[in-house]
Amino acid sequence: PSERMRKFKNKGKDAAALRRQRVEVNIELRKAKKDEQILKRRSISFSLRDESLSPGEDKRNEIIQLSLEEILEAVNGSNPELQLQATQATRRMLSRQKDPPINQIIELGIIPRLVEFLCYADNAPLQFEAAWALTNIASGTSDHTKAVVEGGAVPAFISLLSSPHMHISEQSVWALGNIAGDGPLYRDALINCNVIPPLLALVVLPLPHSLLQRGPFTCLLFQVGFLRNITWTLSNLCRNKNPYPPLDAVKKMLPVLICLLKHEDKDIISDSCWAVSYLTDGSNDRIQIVVDTGILPRLVELMASPELIIMTPALRAIGNVVTGTDEQTQAAIDAGVFTVLPCLLRHAKPTIQKEAAWTLSNIAAGPCRQIQQLITCGLLPPLVELLDKGDFKAQKEAVWAVANFTTGGTVEQVVELVQSGVLKPLLNLLLAKDSKTILVILDTISNLFLAAEKLGETERLCLLVEELGGLEKIEALQTHDNNMVYRAALNIIEKYFSGE
């Protein structure tokens, strides 16, 4: 990495760090959009539910309806019947679609009591209802999650992972997932409470089947559902930076995640892929741990999946790997990343184009032998296509790929790049509104001229740039608002086009 950093530092900007940052911004955006969607979905499913409520169901709901005071009294009382009824009523309120009264339940002060119920091993129904209620409280804001954790729920849930009742075990997995998902602080708190060994045991050991009081059709679904929940919770235990999850925890989870990546359920593959993408989103030693498992070929295979929910995290993970050392990047190349990337560069979805181009740009920043492999594997045509017709965000990444290529490539390789028709779309992008992109393009043009000078072909390149309407555009940039753009454009004009 130091070598590559130097390369960029020579040019006076810390490009690698810059790129990393952009990815994070995008993740934030994605998260915001996702939340929006969930909100929308909730309100819609609510209206549907209302219509479909049969009178019978209504009645049943009425029977359970208890006031908060009644709940408080029953929960604190000693009658097991009433405890169960009240806890169930609480759970029902918390699991209705619209406006679950999380705050009121917290203010009622019954969380410590619900946590106590978790430990009533002889009353499985009560354990289950309490676990579900606490899960839903923990699914809210950070304050809501905090209330559950401070109520002492973490050790109780962890011990319930080994409950003989599958549905209680699953509910605990779910609750712990919500707590881990709150952020690095609680994630590490869970890890320190030794959540990982019993969680992994659920995947590795055969699951208990008894006492599952559901219809025959849910039984099979439930098994996959359980494993999905476990996978999701594991992915939350790998998630978030500042700090990263502890290395030894990662090393424990990784073999199981690798197993889950080979499962046939697409949600399980997707979530375990996301987990791997979190683990690779870090320093090179963290990338190395993932590379050492030998999972890269499988990730490359998953990158070619027709399922977007699998392709996206697989591409993200591989993209992260090639931000690493040359050796790590080489491992990704050896795993066949070049066979899949052309398709992804041409993918209909702009986000996929963009991530694929980002991945390619990082490989293009490598040594010239890797650049040669890039050429040999036919990546230039799709890159040029993307530069020409892709989504703008993807085009920006493609510009980076070309820039990195011209920085690290040999003169012969740069000639090959120009011959593949990169110049026309590149010059067209000088019309972009984004100054950063324009600057990168101008730098790239300078690099091309440096190569041309070495070959004594400056004149020809000048002519080519002029023919493609590039000169006109560069000249126009001399009046650009951005000072750096203006100077870079002026520099090229003075150096190569002032003879006339």
Next chain:
Amino acid sequence: QRVLLLVASDVDALCACKILQALFQCDHVQYTLVPVSGWQELETAFLEHKDQFKYFILINCGANVDLLEILQPEEDTFFFVCDSHRPINVVNVYNDTQIKLLVKQDDELNVPAYDDIFRDDEDEEEDSENESDGSEPSEKRRRFEEDVIERTMKRRQRREWEARRREILFDYEQYEYHGTSSAMVMFDLAWIMSKDLNDMLWWAIVGLTDQWIQDKITQMKYVTDIGILQRHVSRHNHRNEDEENSLSIDCVRIAFEYDLRLALYQHWSLYESLCNTSYTSASFKLWSVQGQKRLQEFLADMGLPLKQVKQKFNSMDMSLKENLREMIEESANKFGMKDLRVQTFSIHFGFKNKFSASDIVYATASLMENVEKEGPETTNFIKALDSLSRGNLDKLHHGLDLAKKQLRAIQQTVASCICTNLVISQGPFLYCSLMEGTPDVKLFSKPVSLCLLSKYLLKSFVCSTKNKRCKLLPLVMAAPMVVEQGTVIMVGIPPETESSDKKNFFGRAFEKAADSTNSRTLHNHFDMSIIELKTEDRSKFLDALISLLS
């Protein structure tokens, strides 16, 4: 804005096209006309012209498939579809932006209700969207009330809805049939705009008559539509009747008539027409010696000298012609032919030109499928279209000659098929295949001629067979198409019964049989019940068809 006119190659389409062209001329609308004989040509024509045109008018094609699906047009492209093919594809019906259907208001479409076949299920869609958009998993998730059961319920409801939808669509799409003639629809349009002329009315009449001759509509529908046109005819022609003698020779007069159901008889000899009209030839069973004898008896009964009967109708004694219709009808009744009289229209123009609507249909259809190739593909289309204008008498007469040849060829082929027992019962349907080398076989490589032959053959077969079950069967007929490519053209027609609703289930059946056997078929014709098929695949295709319909 210039418009593109895509016109199918049947007589009704040509008539509708003529009316529209006249309207365009009135309004100075610029257009380009492209004839299309099948889906492939339609697609090619669209692809070739989609960049220059935004407005496409489709005549007698396009209604019965999802146009947006097969053509993938830009959003600012519009289709105006005037097509008698039914059922209309439901997407075409419910698309109210890009597809504009020209349909007569009283045509019963029986389209399934929107909510039964389309579902704006945002909940489901969003579910799947969320699943498939590849965004990161959420950090926290609440467990909803009875999550699993509710989702399963929803899924089950959806499955039930989908099963019902399939059933509804199956019922809706299972039979092919025809709605009001496109020429009539187009005439209605002209009338509503107060731009209807007598010529346009004549084309509407010819369009309707084409549907009747091609057996596309029920007797009931025909009579109803004749009634509608009759009102227009009297509105347009009443003044002329009073002053008939003062008419200038270019004047056109259309008249309603109870005419004889004898093909082309006014341009032929009565004898030839009697022999080559399917109704009379089937009733007499002219393919047999007894049949020939019956014809002689019939002529004798009428009291017409054979010499007169066999000479050109035009040259027959005026005295004989006066009561001819009544005489023929009377004798026909005695011989069991109760429907020899039909309601139709005739047109008079110029000094001595008189044509019946059916004359024009036969002539135009023959020009369209003329196998004496001259010039490019579209020559036949242009000639047929031209023959519909009064100014092109020579083309019309050429068409009449071709039509006579065609009718003779049909009659001879029917006779030989019946005499050599070529019509075989396959169980659920009758089957007849013309061999390579049969006289006139080339003529029947064309869809309209083959359909006409099939209908005449079925009618004759029903009269000739004593097997009561066979009388109720539909017919599948095959003829060599392109010998070099080893292909046959195949058509399926509904049973020949008096109360026939003219609904045809062969379109769907052909599709299924082809699918299940991987037969190399081409479903290129706008009528789904006409297909092309590789000769080697024919037997497995037929086997599948038999088991499908049994």
